Amino acid sequence: MLGLLKLIQSIIKTLHSAGTPGQVALGMSLGSALGLTPLMNVHNLIIFSLLVLLNVSFGGGMLGWMLFVPVGFLLDPVFHAIGLELLEAPSLRPMWTTFTNTPILPYTNFNNTVVLGSVVGWMVLTVPIFFAARYGIAKYRATIGERVRQSRLYKAVTASQVYNIYRMFRP
């Protein structure tokens, strides 16, 4: 229940943030990596750092993460198949052999089928996610955005202490 409330809070805050639809969409497409791929991996540390350092919507990133977690679980069998195909491809074997025998790189866990498959899957999906999110946010703001901004729920959310912290990271 708490997760659901946070999700609603995040959606509301993000959709009405000062960021442009492009910034929010870019944040979402970066954040989708956290949801689509297994979280505890080195590449996600880089993604998180990018979300913080780049002038994109951090809230969009968190929203993308939360929205794509269930999608990631659902697509795990597909990611496994993609990863297995790539790792077992004879033409790529020399590359993987070098990769897994080079210092530091094995800690990326890219020799795991689900990790590799999901990262590749995210790379493929990130552009469609960006354009779809940008279109959706622009459409939302142009249609019902102002009415939501005037609602009591929105005011309650934005008045909370959490929102003040969040404002530090908004674009």
Next chain:
Amino acid sequence: MNVKIFRWKAIGPLLLLFLILVVLIWIFAEPVARETTEEASTELLGTQVDVGVLDLHPRQAAVDLRRLQIAHPFVLTRNLIEAEEIRLKLNPEALAEKKLVIEQLNLSGMRFDTQRKTPARAPSREGFTGQVYRAVEQWANQFDVPLLSLTPIDTIRQLALNPEQLTTIKQAQAVLARTDSTRDALSEGFRKLDVRPTIDSARALVERLRATDAKALGLEGTKQAIESVRQTLKSVADARERLNVLEQNTTAAVKSLGEGVQLVNQATGKDVAFAKSLLKLPTFAAPEIGTALFGKVSIDRFKQAVYWAELAQKYMPPGLRPRATPGPQRLRASGETIEFPKANEYPNFLLERGTIDFVIGGTGPVQGAYQASVRGLTSAPALYGRPAVISAGREARGSAIAAIDVDAVIDHVTSKTVDSVNARLRGIDLPSFDLPGIPFSIAPGRGSSELAFTMKGSGIFGRWAVRSDQVGWIADTTGRALNDLERLVGRVVSGLKALDLVAELRGTISSPKLSVSSNLDQAIAKRLKAVIGEEVARAERMVRAKVDSLVADKVQPVRQRVAAVQAEANKRISGEKQRMDQVEKALNAELKRLTAGLAPGIRLPEIKL
């Protein structure tokens, strides 16, 4: 418009976050590493592994483990190994490649086969070790270890046998059905062979030619006659070819029926054994007694060796091909993690050298300081290039009558894998064990024990020997009073102070053969034969007569029917052959006569078809 790409003000919080992460790792690294080590080792070995304390020493690239316990996979109340302190010196270069290369392992305060404070968790049925555990249990259950029966002879009154339980009758019915179908098939074969028209036409030609004067035929007529004879001879030869094929088929079918009759005879032997088992007749065959007494305890020893050998086969595969293992356990799917071994690089796991010091205390003859060493234990033997070698023995040379020596070699460098272990224990207190089927336990006392086990590809060889001259016997009288035979066996065994047991395992892993012999079974067999031999023989004759009476009216017709089919088939084949021989001979004679008239004095070669 000036587009801002970086959010400079976020660098501080991000660095702070990383700092918090580092502090958290610093605080929780050891407990997390300890739990991870326990989980990973438990999964790898298929038995509970507990680590009391784990200390990381990043500057020395070393790890200290204390109070390590590895539970016995088959006896959950005991530990296979306990170690007070273990120091692992790791290779930092390999760690950077996420590989665990232990340059030096020092293990001290080691004890074997100790009692656990709390029973270990049952081995997981999931994963590879679970599969191996189940497979080894099934492997052990395949041995047909008879139970030694000491039912008093005077309780054997009569035998109630249900004919439906006897395999002879089922086997006989099956052979009978096969006999009928074979007879029909042979009849059909003779019908299709149909050599009569060929023979009849050949006979008619011979008759016609005999009635003809070759000189009166003239040159052209003689040529035509010769051609007719040759054509007919060819037809006869074709028919003979078909007859040969039929003969081959008939021989195979008749042989198969003969084998069926043999199976019926064998089934009768099994039925007699089955009927004997219903009577629980005491056996006095020494090999059977040996297997009954020591089969289970021997299999338990070999079972453990097979378990560890199977794990070694899995974790130390030969070759350098990429190999997949299940990925880490997490909320998301584990997937598969694929290793890519590379020549001249470190394997994913390597224990280069391990030194294990342990002390056997007390006042026994084996007391003293011992040292064990491990070399080349690796997940990629082909990369390491040498077999893994494990050895253990006393540091100082001790007495010849008391010592512990262990040598093991795991050679998976090439696809021709060899796993072998030789353990020799002399002057040790041997554990007591129950003797199944008789209400006695044996306490071998102080003696020697040897275990040799080799698995070469799918072939296995195992030898377990126990020798002692301080054997004690414990009668289990808690359940019930002993009967006469049990008292007799008790008197026999209690007079024995020495035990000389040898159990051998041979064959392949899928088809192992166990043989057990000991001085005990020979003594029991001899005494039992002297006391109850005649009565048992009489009971056995009664059993055979009973089985024979039940199966005779089913088996005899089968034997007769099979014999009849065999005789009929042979008769028909030889009859057809004889007719063909006759007609062929007559045709050749006519051919010879005709060719002589055509060119007197010129001998044409005989046509062989």
